[in-house]
Amino acid sequence: MDAPVTEIIDTRTPNEKNFIEGATGPWEVIIGMEIHAQVLSKAKLFSGASAEFGGEPNTHVSLVDAAMPGMLPVINEFCVEQAVRTGLGLNAKINLYSVFDRKNYFYPDLPQGYQISQYKQPIVGEGTVYIEVDGETIPVGIERLHLEQDAGKSIHDQHPDYSYVDLNRAGVALMEIVTKPDMRSAEEAKAFVSKLRTILRYLGTCDGNMEQGSLRADINVSVRRPGGPFGTRCEIKNVNSIRFIGQAIEYEAQRQIDILESGGTVEQETRLFDPKKGETRSMRSKEEAHDYRYFPDPDLLPLKLDAEWVEQIRATLPELPDAKKARFIEQYGLTPYDASVLVADKAAADFFEEVAKGRDGKAAANWVINELFGRLRKDGLSIEQSPVSADQLGKIIDLVKKGDISGRTAKELFDIVWTEGGDPEKIVEERGMKQVTDLSAIEKVVDEVIAANPDKVEQAKKKPNVAGWFVGQVMKATQGKANPKAVNDLVRKKLGIS
Amino acid sequence: MSVDTETVRRIARLARIRISDEELKPLARELSAILQWVEQLNEVDTENVPPMTSVEEDMPMKKRKDIVTDGDCVEDILANAPAREGNFFVVPKVVE
Numbered sequence: 001m002d003a004p005v006t007e008i009i010d011t012r013t014p015n016e017k018n019f020i021e022g023a024t025g026p027w028e029v030i031i032g033m034e035i036h037a038q039v040l041s042k043a044k045l046f047s048g049a050s051a052e053f054g055g056e057p058n059t060h061v062s063l064v065d066a067a068m069p070g071m072l073p074v075i076n077e078f079c080v081e082q083a084v085r086t087g088l089g090l091n092a093k094i095n096l097y098s099v100f101d102r103k104n105y106f107y108p109d110l111p112q113g114y115q116i117s118q119y120k121q122p123i124v125g126e127g128t129v130y131i132e133v134d135g136e137t138i139p140v141g142i143e144r145l146h147l148e149q150d151a152g153k154s155i156h157d158q159h160p161d162y163s164y165v166d167l168n169r170a171g172v173a174l175m176e177i178v179t180k181p182d183m184r185s186a187e188e189a190k191a192f193v194s195k196l197r198t199i200l201r202y203l204g205t206c207d208g209n210m211e212q213g214s215l216r217a218d219i220n221v222s223v224r225r226p227g228g229p230f231g232t233r234c235e236i237k238n239v240n241s242i243r244f245i246g247q248a249i250e251y252e253a254q255r256q257i258d259i260l261e262s263g264g265t266v267e268q269e270t271r272l273f274d275p276k277k278g279e280t281r282s283m284r285s286k287e288e289a290h291d292y293r294y295f296p297d298p299d300l301l302p303l304k305l306d307a308e309w310v311e312q313i314r315a316t317l318p319e320l321p322d323a324k325k326a327r328f329i330e331q332y333g334l335t336p337y338d339a340s341v342l343v344a345d346k347a348a349a350d351f352f353e354e355v356a357k358g359r360d361g362k363a364a365a366n367w368v369i370n371e372l373f374g375r376l377r378k379d380g381l382s383i384e385q386s387p388v389s390a391d392q393l394g395k396i397i398d399l400v401k402k403g404d405i406s407g408r409t410a411k412e413l414f415d416i417v418w419t420e421g422g423d424p425e426k427i428v429e430e431r432g433m434k435q436v437t438d439l440s441a442i443e444k445v446v447d448e449v450i451a452a453n454p455d456k457v458e459q460a461k462k463k464p465n466v467a468g469w470f471v472g473q474v475m476k477a478t479q480g481k482a483n484p485k486a487v488n489d490l491v492r493k494k495l496g497i498s
Numbered sequence: 499m500s501v502d503t504e505t506v507r508r509i510a511r512l513a514r515i516r517i518s519d520e521e522l523k524p525l526a527r528e529l530s531a532i533l534q535w536v537e538q539l540n541e542v543d544t545e546n547v548p549p550m551t552s553v554e555e556d557m558p559m560k561k562r563k564d565i566v567t568d569g570d571c572v573e574d575i576l577a578n579a580p581a582r583e584g585n586f587f588v589v590p591k592v593v594e
Binding site: 041042043047048049050056057058059060061062063064066074075076077078079080099104106107108154155156158159160161162163164165166167291293296298300301302303304 | 512514549551552554557558559560561562563564565566567568569570571572574575576581583584585586587588589590591592593
């Protein structure tokens, strides 16, 4: 934890559901996080070099990033705007006056010998993110958000005695988002990172790509007796997937419980998560902890924002996940669960709205969530890559609604559109998939089936549910194209079952 | 406040400055003298005076547009590197 220490306030009531049962009784895990989110921008925070991921080594580097003598940092105003936009999206206080500091340490991928960061006066103050776990809405406090430079990249596995350094990332703008210690389970921590990533993507301030390192988490974990005083925490550095976040927390909580239950004490230290072994291991202890000797960067003036400019940014904020979810429930009559599934990805939410336009929202949601998402997942595609467009899916739903095709045929049709493409209406016409709604045609088949099975007719008089057998026979005879409801009505009428 | 030789050793290490054992004592004495002088300044009442971090506080900070205007100068970047491999800097192995 690099941020200035503030008083810790326990905002949560201990919940048995989250307790970890130890040999000596239940324990509660306390989790706070620092998320590093790379700002989506073209150029770096203090130089005109490209912030794009990748590139040949040391090509996205200016003399400023390489810390050549005499070079001066000049701030990228769009990065400031992105930080403000993110702060607003986190319901947070925007500080109109903030200061850049130097955080001093030596490492080969940090040419300046210090990282330009913000310490006592960050650009964004306290805010709140709401997460949902098991249907419960939990507020997670945001302590602060500040802007800082990323470091370069050291590569250790290319040579036995040397490390290679690539400064392409050095100077790229990062937002460090610090939470309050408000999470009480690995599930909650995972839900928080997912939610934060969704918000950042909605805002367009970070691409949230964890594999490329655009979003990475430092996790503070401690354990205590439920409701008791906070324990000593350990910080797990740079965890880069949501699954690993869960694994790291579960492993670390258990490790600390084992130490405490065997009479030991937890040492405050920085730890690393090893995804291969699924465990955390010590990186450095408190004694070896860095002394960063922060001080205001004399190369940079304080950052002053105009309140009106902040309001202009606020006015351009998109509809955020929580508001969208509430609207989906209200406008389309969706269940809270379906609504949250849809809003988790903005592109998916947009797709759903296109399908739902002028149609039954619930039917649209069912199709998008069950059929479309299921198929996308199976084929490893994103919503943007969906072979079935919103228009095509909408037409399939219309065909069901009109009674032209049954629900079962609709799934076949979806499959055809998925693999072959084409206009759903035409496919139904051309391939004779339309269900028979002509009552006289169905009646003829019903009569035939009844005439051919006098014994079953007798049975049905005693046991009305034998009617189902007749319905099945009629459906079979019509190759599933008869309207099941019409068949059912006719069969019951003919058999004299009401 | 005075500085002992251990503190001098630690500060030197943080700043990556190599100093010999003979230098520790004189440096501790000099640093202590500097700190004592700074402590004198503490006698001035600065309650309710915000820290001044710049002499040009009223000047707006100069800003740049989000346009890529720089980079693609590998040879300049690596010109002073003691060792290189392809486009990489090569440094003694550092694994934390």
